[in-house]
Amino acid sequence: xxxxxxxxxxxxxxxxxxxxxxxxxxxxxxxxxxxxxxxxxxxxxxxxxxxxxxxxxxxxxxxxxxxxxxxxxxxxxxxxxxxxxxxxxxxxxxxxxxxxxxxxxxxxxxxxxxxxxxxxxxxxxxxxxxxxxxxxxxxxxxxxxxxxxxxxxxxxxxxxxxxxxxxxxxxxxxxxxxxxxxxxxxxxxxxxxxxxxxxxxxxxxxxxxxxxxxxxxxxxxxxxxxxxxxxxxxxxxxxxxxxxxxxxxxxxxxxxxxxxxxxxxxxxxxxxxxxxxxxxxxxxxxxxxxxxxxxxxx
Amino acid sequence: xxxxxxxxxxxxxxxxxxxxxxxxxxxxxxxxxxxxxxxxxxxxxxxxxxxxxxxxxxxxxxxxxxxxxxxxxxxxxxxxxxxxxxxxxxxxxxxxxxxxxxxxxxxxxxxxxxxxxxxxxxxxxxxxxxxxxxxxxxxxxxxxxxxxxxxxxxxxxxxxxxxxxxxxxxxxxxxxxxxxxxxxxxxxxxxxxxxxxxxxxxxxxxxxxxxxxxxxxxxxxxxxxxxxxxxxxxxxxxxxxxxxxxxxxxxxxxxxxxxxxxxxxxxxxxxxxxxxxxxxxxxxxxxxxxxxxxxxxx
Numbered sequence: 021x022x023x024x025x026x027x028x029x030x031x032x033x034x035x036x037x038x039x040x041x042x043x044x045x046x047x048x049x050x051x052x053x054x055x056x057x058x059x060x061x062x063x064x065x066x067x068x069x070x071x072x073x074x075x076x077x078x079x080x081x082x083x084x085x086x087x088x089x090x091x092x093x094x095x096x097x098x099x100x101x102x103x104x105x106x107x108x109x110x111x112x113x114x115x116x117x118x119x120x121x122x123x124x125x126x127x128x129x130x131x132x133x134x135x136x137x138x139x140x141x142x143x144x145x146x147x148x149x150x151x152x153x154x155x156x157x158x159x160x161x162x163x164x165x166x167x168x169x170x171x172x173x174x175x176x177x178x179x180x181x182x183x184x185x186x187x188x189x190x191x192x193x194x195x196x197x198x199x200x201x202x203x204x205x206x207x208x209x210x211x212x213x214x215x216x217x218x219x220x221x222x223x224x225x226x227x228x229x230x231x232x233x234x235x236x237x238x239x240x241x242x243x244x245x246x247x248x249x250x251x252x253x254x255x256x257x258x259x260x261x262x263x264x265x266x267x268x269x270x271x272x273x274x275x276x277x278x279x280x281x282x283x284x285x286x287x288x289x290x291x292x293x294x295x296x297x298x299x300x301x302x303x304x305x306x307x308x309x310x311x312x313x314x315x316x317x318x
Numbered sequence: 319x320x321x322x323x324x325x326x327x328x329x330x331x332x333x334x335x336x337x338x339x340x341x342x343x344x345x346x347x348x349x350x351x352x353x354x355x356x357x358x359x360x361x362x363x364x365x366x367x368x369x370x371x372x373x374x375x376x377x378x379x380x381x382x383x384x385x386x387x388x389x390x391x392x393x394x395x396x397x398x399x400x401x402x403x404x405x406x407x408x409x410x411x412x413x414x415x416x417x418x419x420x421x422x423x424x425x426x427x428x429x430x431x432x433x434x435x436x437x438x439x440x441x442x443x444x445x446x447x448x449x450x451x452x453x454x455x456x457x458x459x460x461x462x463x464x465x466x467x468x469x470x471x472x473x474x475x476x477x478x479x480x481x482x483x484x485x486x487x488x489x490x491x492x493x494x495x496x497x498x499x500x501x502x503x504x505x506x507x508x509x510x511x512x513x514x515x516x517x518x519x520x521x522x523x524x525x526x527x528x529x530x531x532x533x534x535x536x537x538x539x540x541x542x543x544x545x546x547x548x549x550x551x552x553x554x555x556x557x558x559x560x561x562x563x564x565x566x567x568x569x570x571x572x573x574x575x576x577x578x579x580x581x582x583x584x585x586x587x588x589x590x591x592x593x594x595x596x597x598x599x600x601x602x603x604x605x606x607x608x609x610x611x612x613x614x615x616x
Contacts, residue, residue: 024615056614072614117615201611208602265599281602287611290588293595300598301563301591304506304579313499313585314612316354316370317322317415 024117034065052077065100090191106192124198132196142183146197203253204285210278217247231259262296322415332363350375363398388489404490422496430494440481444495501551502583508576515545531557560594
């Protein structure tokens with residue numbers, strides 16, 4: 021049984037095509053892994069790559085990417101809307117096929133150790149790979165961003181998991197972790213009122229008492245003069261997509277606002293979508309593993 | 319690229335465990351194909367097997383099944399609720415991976431020729447493999463059933479595609495064809511009134527002017543004292559599941575009847591379910607091939 025791990029590294033480069041294509045080429049030319057998708061955002065000045073590979077192939081590719089990023093990206097000259105602390109900002113691994121979470125954590129630790137040894141960028145392990153509770157949440161790890169890391173890392177509680185207690189001078193610090201598949205799901209509203217989107221996000225997200233595994237904020241989309249609830253669903257089995265959407269629809273109705281559409285960003289596992297089909301179609305005794313043809317072909 | 323064809327042969331045996339397990343064993347022991355599922359129904363006196371395989375593996379398995387069925391099943395002693403004309407009643411092939419419909423038709427024709435040559439059971443080609451318009455619909459081909467075949471086959475218009483113009487004395491006639499994936503989908507109603515289920519089925523199915531690719535009847539389910547609309551969706555891209563369900567829900571509401579649940583029988587392609595998720599979740603610009611993780615792993 022071939023093991024496959026997914027990796028979704030984020031880099032602090034979103035405007036320099038040469039560097040972005042250089043990163044893509046590393047994945048195109050790596051043995052034992054396949055580039056599935058990549059995109060760059062100029063206002064965030066950030067790019068995201070999605071690839072899958074064997075554990076060994078993914079480790080080699082992730083280290084090669086981090087090395088290239090450290091050589092090409094200078095964080096002292098970086099600005100952008102998205103929080104960031106390193107040239108290679110974050111490298112999450114997701115077990116996708118014949119892999120346990122423990123095996124994905126091992127992959128993350130191997131990558132973390134090798135990046136410190138070979139690129140001299142200090143590493144925090146996060147999410148499932150975290151070595152302390154306060155390191156689980158990426159936003160907490162990254163707080164202070166690149167500019168604040170030199171001071172933050174001096175604190176004993178923020179000593180990195182691998183490397184010195186000071187950031188790499190130009191490449192900063194990288195978070196490496198393992199996590200469940202995450203679904204980026206946005207709900208578009210029939211209003212341009214950002215306050216309404218924020219109120220709904222607050223009602224729905226776990227951090228303010230809503231659904232535990234939903235992260236979300238209200239944002240204003242200028243191109244469409246529209247407010248949106250922008251979310252990460254970090255556990256689609258406990259908080260399925262349909263429940264998140266219908267909760268938002270119900271909250272929005274209180275303002276006379278409708279859901280005019282939604283956006284699925286990047287990839288989602290078939291099961292996450294099919295569990296919503298199962299709900300709306302009211303299918304009795306549905307068995308995902310047995311009844312979906314493709315599960316027999318993988 | 320490995321070619322995979324799906325095959326869903328139906329046999330006129332539903333009560334004799336020894337014969338049913340004998341058929342299953344043929345598939346378990348065949349080279350180049352995998353048994354996915356099988357079930358037998360005593361009142362229908364019929365069993366259905368689902369397997370996938372290489373074109374060559376599927377041909378060999380289908381012929382071996384037909385040979386075994388002709389040896390073990392005597393149609394002169396067969397009775398059951400489901401229409402049938404042969405020991406091996408029908409063998410449909412469905413292209414599922416790296417296969418075109420034309421290639422599935424070739425598989426069907428090879429199987430048809432070999433069954434006649436090796437088992438002496440005459441064959442009608444049906445659906446996409448049909449050699450005339452009146453042979454496309456299986457119900458039309460099978461009309462008259464086993465007992466009426468000797469007379470029917472004398473007519474020039476019903477000369478078989480392979481074999482003599484008389485049925486095999488004990489094994490009858492077999493239909494072999496190629497088709498798109500079919501979804502068996504039943505909608506359970508909050509009433510035990512069969513007339514209501516029949517009225518709804520009539521409104522929805524193609525043969526009485528409803529959705530073209532929906533076949534359906536009302537049936538009464540004794541175990542649950544409940545009426546049901548029982549359907550085959552023969553083209554889920556043109557008539558998607560959600561549209562069929564919501565049309566039934568709307569028609570049922572006219573009688574004050576609700577949909578209390580649905581049943582998906584056997585296997586369905588991921589795309590058929592995900593297209594319903596896409597609808598209910600209102601996902602904008604969804605790209606099935608790119609956005610479903612598993613499509614990159616197949």
